[in-house]
Amino acid sequence: MAQFGFFLGEVIFLFFFYYLTWDKLRDRKRLHIFLGCVAAMFTLSVQFVWDALGSYMLTPSAALPMINQPVAWSTAAFFNPGFPFLFLHRFFGNLSYVMLLAGGIFAVCALRTKEAEQKEYWSFASRVTFPLGFLAFFAMPLIGWGYASVIQQHAPVAFHAIMGGHVSLHFTVKMVLAGTMVLLGSAWLFAGRKHLWLRLAVTAGLILTLLVFLAHPPLRALTESPTVWFAGLAAIFTALLLSLWLFAPRLKERHEFWQWTKLAIGLLAFSAFLIGGFVRERSRSPYTVYGEIVKPEVEEREADRFLFYGKCLGCHAPGELKKPRAADWRERVAIERQRPELDLTDEQATRVVRYLEDDYR
């Protein structure tokens, strides 16, 4: 119901009080801007409520009420552990991808417009929106790190699904898209010797990203040595920063290539945003609300996979299990069950074996 009120407020302020009064309030610009801000606050409130519901589905801190116990409001459920992180992550994510995409579109508009005045206007719009979107992006690794930690703690199976499980491929694609976006965007922001503060801000953002990566344990696919991991990351980021400060400023900013590149960066950001949402929702499968409601069309294999992630991936990496050290999974699981910390019933053991036999042959 609060959401309904926010929707109503959003429409009234955004359309009636802000858009339709644009010309009438030309001489009362402060008031007009204020009305726009109120509309933005309502929009943000809508996102606030949706994110509470969305994050509850992944990290429900309160159990779902029974059908005969409607509660209409639960503080514990609304302010669940994942909520602040999802809200902040989506807030900066929205800001970033919308600004980057808009900047890219404006850049192409500038390229295609023949009128000098219009060309100048589009260029100006692109120069404003694109850097803002790019700088907003640098909040994402830090918030994302916190969000991942919360998921690891409160929805461990979803965490395993992202980090090596069935949505890890999508997550990797997302990271590659984001990485490409950062490389190209940084190059543009250093091209043509832009403002010093802008270059410093990008440098700070890249260093922040490096710190997040350094806090991450080594990726097993690359190395298992922390030293190699630290040294490699430091070398890559140092090389990147040196290239940006020494070579990128020599590039011509107004070259046609950059305008199309900016559009490509905007599309990359949008794609990363889409895939990120998909990863979040798919990671809790087969649950609609993690640990509470299973989706109606659940398949046996999905339920087995959830069990397998929950019971096995706390100690084993999925890649490790792919090595056929034991030909007979039934025998292997029976050995594991002797470990006191593994609580596995006979029925669960059968399901885990069934999943392993099908997926780890």
Add this chain to the structure above:
Amino acid sequence: MTPGHIEFPIIGAKWFIGLTALSHIVVASLAIGFAFIVTAAQIVGYLTRDRSCDLVAKQVQLLHVCVYNIGTIVAVGFIFGLSGLFPQFWSQLFVHQFWTLMLEELLFFMLATTLSLHYFFWDRLWGHKKMHIFLGALLTPFFLLQFYLINGIGSFMLTPGFAEGQASLSQGILGWDKQAFYNPSFLMLTLHRAFVNFSYGGFMVAGLCGWQLFKKHPENVAGAYEKAGRLSFTLGFMAFLTLPVIGYFYAHVIKYEANEAFVNLMWGRGDIIAGGIDWWWVKHLAVAAIFGMTMNYFWRQRKEPQALLSVPGIMVASISLFYLMFYLAMGMIMTYAFFWWMVFTAIGGALLARHRRHYHGGSPRALFTTVAIFSLLTVVLGGYAREAARPRFVDRISHYDSIYVPHERQPYLMLPIGPDEIPAPPAEPVKTPEPVRLIRQKCISYHTLERVKNYRAADWPLIVRQMRAYGLRLSTLEETMIVDYLESGEPY
């Protein structure tokens, strides 16, 4: 285990649903009328090469965009409310007519995009006027199709017809139940609402033009508003004239398919009465007032044959006679007090219109705005009366429980409770005794119940036999039941 439900503060669940539904209907109906009027004005403007018509059409379309936005958001609130406050009923209705509602959603999307394109590209498509008019004209069939779908569900709630969800019960859950959709009152509701929307839209546009005429405008702009106001007013009135005829047949269907609702409407029972007021009567008073005002308008127009859309006096007189007969017929079914109230209100409306035109120097601006307000009132009260006529849900998990009993449900509809834990269905409402029902149904087909009550003769067998001789269809058993009951002196 007692099923719990959410309480809505202050106004309660029922009124929240009522308020959001009626608010939605008010603006949604207006949107349908606006779409029709915009296209009509654009076509007239195109054919006569009169830019003022196009200007007014654009103004109306801007209002249309505004009300469409509000209507859509209110509909969201309505759906939120139904989902939380009446979860059992709403989820089952949604499953029952899933594909109908999905098609409805698609039409929402088509409407929103078409409306936005039509308004925001008005100037850019100036060189492609035919295409632009066509784009706007698409809105009316889209709207009609959309409310065609909603009417299938709305009329099902009043006259379920074949049986509640029997197709789904016997063949599994289909998401589509043809017999429930095409229920007995579907056609009448659809026709009635279609013409109500055109009428309401026409009167509201005329009212807005009238409102503009109160302001100072250049002569050509004021002329455009007056012309558009007269055009819309006449279109609205033409649609308004069809309503008594359609309404009569609609009432006829309700009489046989939802007798209790019919009785509630005609005799002012149940939720039709709120705060001690019979709101169905109030609606009809508003209609009579509109009728009186419009008659005065057209009667005056007949003296100006050169004026836009004037009609001959004989036509005005004929229409008045038709309405008089209509109210007479209604009075026979209800009470003659109804007849007199309507006649006096219509006369009062005509006098008010006469006064307002004189006061404003012959300009119809005040008349247009007054009729628009009354029109809005009739739409709100008509919607309320239709929904309130139905016996209300006694329990929040009621009404639909007769359809999906647990062991017949599809697995994904199952609730996580055992069959023995399902709350008992609500108690059946007290049924009207059969003789009373017979007296009400049979006697009011020919005269009011007042005549029966005022009759002082004690020889009921003879009177009832006389009635049969006059043509009353009655079996011997029914005759005996009626006579016995009347002789007992019990109330009916």
